[in-house]
Amino acid sequence: MIKRLFVLLAVAGMAVILIPFVSGNGAGDALNNVAATYVEDAPRDLGTMNIVTAVIVTYRGLDTLGEVLVLFIATAGVGFLLKKRREGDPVQPPSEILSTGGMILMPLIVLFGIYVFSHGHLTPGGGFQGGVIIATAFLLAMLSARRLPIYSGLLTWIESVSGFAYLAVGVLGLVLAGGFLDSRLLPAGRYGSLLSSGTIPLIYTFIGLKVGTELVSILDKLRSNQ
Amino acid sequence: MIVFILAxxxxxxxxxxxxxxxxxIxxxxxxxxxxxxxxxxFVLAGYREGGTAPILDGDLAPGTVFVDPLPQALVLTAIxxxxxxxxxxxSFAVKIYEKYDTFDIRKIRKLHG
Incomplete structure (x- = not known):
């Protein structure tokens, strides 16, 4: 009982701490300086239609690199904890509908994932979202196939190569353009076309491949550990 | 205001x-x-009155208000x-279950089970 009281006190204390966040905030109608600069400069300087992509890949590219690293470390941790074992038989074999539908849908979902990460600079989407969509396609395949061989060596290879290529594009930006991960390495191209806005589609493709393969290997480890 | 309270x-x-x-679990x-x-x-803090998504797709009326793109980018990475x-x-939970046969943290006492 006294324990419950302390818990409630702690929650109430946290609520008191958070009051300034609530009261000092309100939806204004103007952007602050940083955001206004991003919205105005991104289409002109970088040629992106999606401002969020410009912020993620170029303006705050270093943050994104750190985030990719965090995801890599988390994947490495999962791989370290859950060692690959012999594949157990599924508890219940998938039904006819699930296996047929899964095999029909899986390539379409992979295609959609590739669309999302390659059009990240034009439409809502990007490397992280595209990678997650690809991982869901493989999750569906894992659920619907009786035995799906996942070549973890190939996954590791794709992941390493795309991570290295991401870093290499960043360093090339340092040498040939304005700074680390500067996307103006390549010409901006025609505004609104697929091959435009410099290296942003390239970087997002690498990120998409890396995130996708990392998540697929996490799913594979979680599946085969039983 | 009320949405911040709900968050x-x-x-x-x-x-x-x-x-x-x-x-x-x-x-x-x-x-x-x-x-x-x-x-x-974060996403709510980046909202602007009547703002649309910060994606410039050609047929936007001039003077359109955008929501703040920065919190959206940060939240995307945070997700x-x-x-x-x-x-x-x-996976830690899976390992603990393998070792102790329970998810209850009160029953996980011995470090070398």
């Missing part, structure tokens, strides 16, 4: 879950709720990091 309430729900629950769920409350708070850490948390 903070969601955060407190997650905090309460972490403090009260004894099952590791439920603790993970509490952590996820807190994480998403913070994400929600992916949350996914990674959640996977790590779940």
């Amino acid at each position: 903070v309430l969601l955060f407190l729900v997650g905090l309460y879950g972490i403090l009260v629950k004894r099952n590791i 439920k603790l993970a769920i509490g952590l996820i709720i807190m994480e998403y409350a913070v994400n929600l708070f 992916v990091i949350g996914l990674g850490t959640t996977a790590l948390l779940v």
Whole structure:
């Protein structure tokens, strides 16, 4: 009982701490300086239609690199904890509908994932979202196939190569353009076309491949550990 | 104003879950709720009155108000990091279950089981 009281006190204390966040905030109608600069400069300087992509890949590219690293470390941790074992038989074999539908849908979902990460600079989407969509396609395949061989060596290879290529594009930006991960390495191209806005589609493709393969290997480890 | 209060309430729900629950999976769920409350708070803080998504797709009227793109970018990365850490948390839970045959943190006492 006294324990419950302390818990409630702690929650109430946290609520008191958070009051300034609530009261000092309100939806204004103007952007602050940083955001206004991003919205105005991104289409002109970088040629992106999606401002969020410009912020993620170029303006705050270093943050994104750190985030990719965090995801890599988390994947490495999962791989370290859950060692690959012999594949157990599924508890219940998938039904006819699930296996047929899964095999029909899986390539379409992979295609959609590739669309999302390659059009990240034009439409809502990007490397992280595209990678997650690809991982869901493989999750569906894992659920619907009786035995799906996942070549973890190939996954590791794709992941390493795309991570290295991401870093290499960043360093090339340092040498040939304005700074680390500067996307103006390549010409901006025609505004609104697929091959435009410099290296942003390239970087997002690498990120998409890396995130996708990392998540697929996490799913594979979680599946085969039983 | 009211949406910020709701986001903070969601955060407190997650905090309460972490403090009260004894099952590791439920603790993970509490952590996820807190994480998403913070994400929600950031996105709400970037909202502007009548703003649209910051994507310039040609047929926008001049003078359109955009929402703040910066919190959206940060939350996007935070979601992916949350996914990674959640996977790590779940694999810790799997390992603990293999070793102790329970998810109850009160029954996990011996370090060398």
